[in-house]
Amino acid sequence: MPMYRSGRKTFNQVFLSLTRYATVGFSLALALAMNGCATVSHRQDKVAGFPLQTLSVKGKVYFPLVDVCSYLKIECDYDALGRQISLRKADTEVKLLLDSSMILVNGSALDIEEPVVLTENGVAAVPLQFKARVLDRFYCQLPLNEPQESVLPLRIRRVVVDAGHGGHDPGAIGRTGLREKDVNLDIAKRLSSLLRTRGIDVVMTRPIDTFISLEKRADIANRANADLFISVHSNSARTSGLNGFEVYYVSEKMNDVSRALAAAKTASLDFSPGSFYNSSLDLKVTLWDILYTQNRAESIVLAQNICQEANRGIGVKILGVKGARFSVLRGTRIPGVLVEVGFLSHPTEERRLRNGFYRQQVAEALCSGIINYGRQYDLASATYK
Numbered sequence: 001m002p003m004y005r006s007g008r009k010t011f012n013q014v015f016l017s018l019t020r021y022a023t024v025g026f027s028l029a030l031a032l033a034m035n036g037c038a039t040v041s042h043r044q045d046k047v048a049g050f051p052l053q054t055l056s057v058k059g060k061v062y063f064p065l066v067d068v069c070s071y072l073k074i075e076c077d078y079d080a081l082g083r084q085i086s087l088r089k090a091d092t093e094v095k096l097l098l099d100s101s102m103i104l105v106n107g108s109a110l111d112i113e114e115p116v117v118l119t120e121n122g123v124a125a126v127p128l129q130f131k132a133r134v135l136d137r138f139y140c141q142l143p144l145n146e147p148q149e150s151v152l153p154l155r156i157r158r159v160v161v162d163a164g165h166g167g168h169d170p171g172a173i174g175r176t177g178l179r180e181k182d183v184n185l186d187i188a189k190r191l192s193s194l195l196r197t198r199g200i201d202v203v204m205t206r207p208i209d210t211f212i213s214l215e216k217r218a219d220i221a222n223r224a225n226a227d228l229f230i231s232v233h234s235n236s237a238r239t240s241g242l243n244g245f246e247v248y249y250v251s252e253k254m255n256d257v258s259r260a261l262a263a264a265k266t267a268s269l270d271f272s273p274g275s276f277y278n279s280s281l282d283l284k285v286t287l288w289d290i291l292y293t294q295n296r297a298e299s300i301v302l303a304q305n306i307c308q309e310a311n312r313g314i315g316v317k318i319l320g321v322k323g324a325r326f327s328v329l330r331g332t333r334i335p336g337v338l339v340e341v342g343f344l345s346h347p348t349e350e351r352r353l354r355n356g357f358y359r360q361q362v363a364e365a366l367c368s369g370i371i372n373y374g375r376q377y378d379l380a381s382a383t384y385k
């Protein structure tokens with residue numbers, strides 16, 4: 001894996017990250033790295049009730065495709081080699097080519113005047129007219145399965161902060177022995193006190209180093225009557241070259257790979273050295289199974305905000321906001337994200353995560369992301385009253 005400069009993502013990188021996820025099991029149909037770190041304006045529009053965030057690309061109004069597709073339940077595939085994006089829902093298929101304004105709707109060509117672009121942050125974006133010419137005409141009249149009232153960001157009064165792993169489950173272990181459960185707990189505690197100083201109630205799933213089952217964590221989240229859930233994890237990969245920050249939200253569809261992973265989660269967890277990555281993955285799958293929520297649209301907005309703040313606050317490489325299409329076992333009422341704050345398997349990131357000052361910066365970025373998300377609620381509720 002080549003090292004690349006932070007803040008920029010080439011097609012190659014998008015493809016590489018796709019390949020990486022394919023190899024570790026997250027074969028995301030939505031592998032476009034939508035990290036929300038582009039210059040996003042405050043303008044909002046509505047796509048069937050979804051507060052559409054727009055961005056400016058060379059002076060033109062664009063919007064990121066992935067979150068809208070996700071909201072409208074349009075299947076979205078990215079062919080990195082062909083630089084082609086395919087959208088599918090019911091019997092309508094739309095094909096877009098990066099850097100081209102010509103698109104195909106069920107085989108018929110349509111010119112949307114401005115080209116489809118991949119912004120420098122790796123966000124696939126389409127010009128605003130794509131909404132009227134394609135989404136409104138071909139997709140929006142289709143019934144939405146999600147209740148309309150769940151599409152605005154929520155006012156934040158209480159947050160469940162979940163420190164991943166704990167007790168006999170150390171999570172990932174870095175090369176110099178740094179344990180994920182300790183990093184997660186420290187960041188979770190720092191985040192909790194930052195949120196509390198801003199007047200937000202916090203319920204921690206584990207304030208100490210103890211083992212808590214995933215069912216128990218979900219139970220705490222459900223009973224807390226909270227507005228959102230954030231799970232703090234540190235990443236690990238088999239190769240030491242991978243680094244960066246990523247945020248997962250829950251996507252409703254389960255592909256074959258995640259189905260396999262869901263099946264694998266019933267196998268007993270192996271905590272022997274070298275197995276942590278897989279264990280962590282299994283835990284993640286299970287956690288999302290449990291915490292699947294109707295509020296996916298909010299989760300995406302929350303994830304974008306966190307990502308944006310991480311990029312601004314700690315200058316870490318953003319691997320992006322990713323949907324993980326896990327199965328639905330039980331739901332909670334609240335939006336949730338799982339944050340991977342860095343790779344313990346990467347020597348530099350392990351060193352950084354060892355540093356309390358750095359962990360404080362990470363916690364501040366997470367806190368700012370949550371606060372910004374909450375501000376959008378105020379904006380949105382003012383707009384749509």
Ligand SMILES: [Zn+2]
Binds near residue numbers: 164165171233280
């Ligand atoms: Zn973990």
